[in-house]
Amino acid sequence: MWFKSVGLVLCILLGVATEQPTKGQELACDVQIDRSQLSGSEFSFLGDLRRRVEEYINERNWTEDQFLSSEQITCSMQIVFLEALRPTEFRTRLIVTSRRPIYGTSQSTVVVRINDSEWQFEYSRGTSLRYDPNRYNPLTSVLDFYANIILGYDYDTFSELGGTPQFESARRIANEAKGTGDPGWSATSSDRNRRQLIDELLAKRHQPVRRAHYRYHRKGLDRFVKDPENARTEVIGLLESLQETSQYLSNSYSLDLFFATKYQELTALFLGGEQSNRAYNLLTQIDPGHSSEYNKLMNR
Template identity: 35%
Template structure:
């Protein structure tokens, strides 16, 4: 079975090196709090974003249709500042199939609160990798590369570096943009810090965790659940080094925003000693959810 799993990984690499575009993204643009305006523009925007994300070629690799990364984007427009200027939030989620199962694991799930943009209805969304011309296009391209970075890291160790570096290029180009979310001094939890953390050498154990957790852990669990859980626990233990060096790391919290419920499900089937170790490690590296892990995994509500 290990050989079969290894073959699967090799085939995935071949598909991506070898043609559909990379993303299969569902998009929703809503404006429940906006009154008294023509909401047709939101439908037009939604269509434009779908075409942009799913039609753009984001890598030099070739994907088969079934290999496209499943993801979703939800934009909640909260304010119309002028005819073409909007303000709101953008929620991004990406999922990864687990080998030999119908289950998809959430890789990335993040609500970005800093999303102001200009959109002229029917104006095409065009990405220029050499300059920052539109906050709407810049944010969408940034998250497309982040999704790719997370996905590739889950299939090969540090495999997503190229795409996280492209996301960082967008951050660098956006430094003179008037919109928020791109600069280090604005917040400790924004687009700047996500890629900074992810590419920082101190966070390398997090990226190694991504590979071990998914490739050696989840992909093993349908046939060898005990071995898969052991690998998942070992992967989570890598985060202790990051947490001790950088308590409250934004990138680590993003990881647990996607994984906390899944981890409870995984370790709910553990034997007592393994479950105790899981609670110990998770409570250290994800203190915000410590009580949830303890109550859920011990049954003490």
């Protein structure tokens, strides 16, 4: 990506040995399988799904961009089996998490955490997962969708609306799945599903939420170590923008995801800072559901 290529050029000019960028394999995804809610030993074959999903996600080129191995996006997928509808058909919950490094530190931050409770698919012993962007599959199409969502969110943290191409790829998958009747793809099946998420991420009226991801990560977290007060000022500015946005965005999934992912980090960011009172007022207005966490800002 262009913002990562700058660092590579600087290293070359300074005579520093670097990794050579290679095309693709952008994701380093850890997959966990939880089948504790299924009774019976006949489902032991589901343990093999972990390896197959990891290979499917991690060994694929999802974009045309060049990545160093150290630039791979760290993410995780937890597949929780809720019910066996038939011996090889399952209702599951998928928890998707992605992280990115914080510039100038050895730490990382969670970019987004999504809890998808509407995933239903068939899987039998020894089933291979084959990538086919032109054909809908209840199992792999959801994996494709979230691979693009992870990429889009990550790109958005490095440049304003930088993840649009990846989100458009996710929308094409959602459009292909819309007529299947499978859960999670219809705007009428739930107010917190894949369809609503991708519609919001590409809607102009929701762009302030995506712009907030850029400002928060690139101008807030990445600058916090060197200039904490200016970083806090930047975050206050994006919160003021989100306060205005929240006035006309009712029941916004993408806005709720931002705060569900970041509420504890936002509190820690302002603890002990001069702008904690202003942060408290904004956060409790925009995100009242996490007021008990934000109250810590007033108890110092």
